[in-house]
Amino acid sequence: MHIVDGALAGEVVIGGAVLAAGGIALGLRHLPLERIPAAGVLSAAFFVASLVHVPVGPSSVHLILNGLAGLVLGWAAFPALFVGLLLQAVFFGFGGLTVLGVNTxxxxxxxVIVHYLFRRxxxxxxxxxxxxxxGMGGALAIALTAGAVGAALALSGAGFVPAAxxxxxxxxxxxxxxxxxxATxxxxxxxxxxxxFDTLKGRSA
Amino acid sequence: MGHVLTEGLHGPGRADGPLERLDPRARILGAAAFGVVTVACTHLAVLAAALALAFGLLLASGLPPGRALRRMAAMDGFILLLVLTLPFTTPGAAVFTLWGLPASREGLVLAAEILLTANAVVLALLALVGSLEPVTLGHALHRLRTPERLVHLMMFNIRYVEVLRGEYLRLRLAMRARGFRPATGWHSYRSFGYLLGMVLVRAVDRSERVLGAMKCRGFAGRIPLLHALAYGRRDAVFAVTLGAALLALCLAEAAHAAA
Known part of the structure; x- marks a missing residue:
């Protein structure tokens, strides 16, 4: 799941960093100061969720739940999930440093796409x-994430296509x-x- | 039990390394420079030198090397798939064949490059930044002009990830007391879904109490970040030494490219 440093072409890494910076800036603009505690605590909740392992047959997978994050956080999912990825890279060594943008x-x-499609x-x-x-949003988010990881790999060289x-x-x-x-x-x-799902709307607490 | 982020890294038996007393900003910028230089290099010998440099940083950081190396090995698990397929999918001169599939020299070199780069960067990152207290990391990023709201988000995440994990573990304990055993199947997945939904609901309820408590203490939209950081001579020595080492890597890379 996590892409590591050194695997991707320079253009892909830079493009990912620029897109991520734009998304984070937009997300922060959608976040009034009053909502920072809610977004921060939810960011921690999704961090905890990503440490949960769910059994699949003899093995297990760890959760991402980015669809659910999008439904709750909207554009704030960009900064909230970025913070989680940054902390995981720095303290757990998951993923890498220069690929943080692509992973974000x-x-x-x-x-964010799931937010716009399924929030209503x-x-x-x-x-x-x-x-x-x-449930449809949760499944679609993973499909899009896998597609994005696959595309980042495939754009970096023909040899990566089978891995993608x-x-x-x-x-x-x-x-x-x-x-x-x-769904549940x-x-x-x-x-x-x-x-x-209105936590981050302008409603005063 | 330590903080979830630093469990095993800041535990007992932690030695005090020479990097420990450096300005956090110097360590963050050093790790970033190391990452960019290493990712830009492609020659195997240069990357091996970068990995050796990262290992040196780890020894100087005071982190228990065994635990940091185990975390690095866990990351290698993620890229196993990529590294194992590359020799067979990259066109080039065949070195050996496995079940009738030829492995190319170019593919093997590419796989080795990725392994060396990824491990060197992660090791340097863990040694330089992962050895900081998480809160110090937030303060240092603030001093480095990271947007204030992003820093606050990060501080809330650092503060509450431990609290919410405790909440999650209590719910798991309650489920176990009722005889829940994780398995593959509808009942298990539905229970996990309810569990995560509950964690989210409690997180939002908690955030409302947090905001209320902050307002009660006069929260007016700014959180002061106190933490005096002083950039001293020791930090300048570190910056010059690491800069010289990275410059040497760049020069070696350029020499190989020219040859």
């Missing part, structure tokens, strides 16, 4: 229909799992705290 775009851009469906209607929309295809195939079960988990998480949230 691969995770946060799908989150998730915030309106009964918990069950919200869960179904959220393997990345896509390996993420099919992850897509299904993230879809189910996002939203099903619970829609019943327990329906205004969860």
């Amino acid at each position: 775009v691969a995770i946060a851009l799908p989150a 469906g998730v915030t309106q209607g009964a918990p069950l229909s919200a869960a179904i929309w959220a 295809k393997l990345v896509l195939v390996a993420h099919v079960p992850v897509m299904a799992i993230e879809g189910v988990l996002t 998480a939203v099903y619970l949230a829609a019943q327990v705290k329906p205004d969860l």
